[in-house]
Amino acid sequence: xxxxxxxxxxxxxxxxxxxxxxxxxxxxxxxxxxxxxxxxxxxxxxxxxxxxxxxxxxxxxxxxxxxxxxxxxxxxxxxxxxxxxxxxxxxxxxxxxxxxxxxxxxxxxxxxxxxxxxxxxxxxxxxxxxxx
Numbered sequence: 327x328x329x330x331x332x333x334x335x336x337x338x339x340x341x342x343x344x345x346x347x348x349x350x351x352x353x354x355x356x357x358x359x360x361x362x363x364x365x366x367x368x369x370x371x372x373x374x375x376x377x378x379x380x381x382x383x384x385x386x387x388x389x390x391x392x393x394x395x396x397x398x399x400x401x402x403x404x405x406x407x408x409x410x411x412x413x414x415x416x417x418x419x420x421x422x423x424x425x426x427x428x429x430x431x432x433x434x435x436x437x438x439x440x441x442x443x444x445x446x447x448x449x450x451x452x453x454x455x456x457x458x
Contacts, residue, residue, distance in 0.1 A: 336394060336414035336442040341423060344406045345433025352402035354378075357385045360429035361396050364422035365389060370396075370413060393417055398426065407432070412442070 350356055358377045365372050371392035378386045383403060389396045394412040401407070409426055411419040420437075427435055 332441075332443050332445055334441045334443040336412055337419050338412040338440040338442050339410060339419045339423065340438045340440070341409040341411070341426070341435060342406070343409070343427060343430070343432035343435035344404065346400075346402075346405045346407060346431050348383075348402040348405055350429075350431045351400035351405065351407050352383045352385060354385050354387070356429060357387050357398060357400060360426045361387050361389050361398060363425035363429055364396055364411065365391065367425045368411070368413060368419055368422035369417050370422070396422070400430075414442075 354377045358375065361375065362372070373390040373392060375387065375389045380386070385398075385400045385402075387396075387398050391413070394414050396409070396411050398407055398409040407426075407430060411422050413419040420439075423435075423437065426432075
């Protein structure tokens with residue numbers, strides 16, 4: 327939560343979702359599509375993406391964004407995935423949640439939101455970098 331004494335620099339969502347079909351959360355192409363749809367719906371800008379299929383099952387996908395990142399890790403044997411969406415600036419990471427839930431077929435989920443930032447007093451303590 328942002329208070330008057332804190333400057334919010336971004337919003338970080340932690341998502342736990344379950345009730346997913348095992349084949350959905352074990353499909354690297356489907357997990358990739360879920361992340362790409364979330365990026366599009368959230369209005370973010372993709373820099374790079376890595377998707378890895380584990381053996382015997384499970385998928386991890388991470389997307390580096392101009393606005394921060396999205397990551398998802400799946401446990402097909404439990405029909406579960408954990409994801410986080412971290413957007414800096416004015417973008418709303420909540421807009422990216424439905425795409426992931428729908429694409430991967432979650433029947434239940436929980437979202438926790440963390441405001442990321444620092445005390446306003448500290449904002450002036452850090453000198454601006456000099457770029458040449």
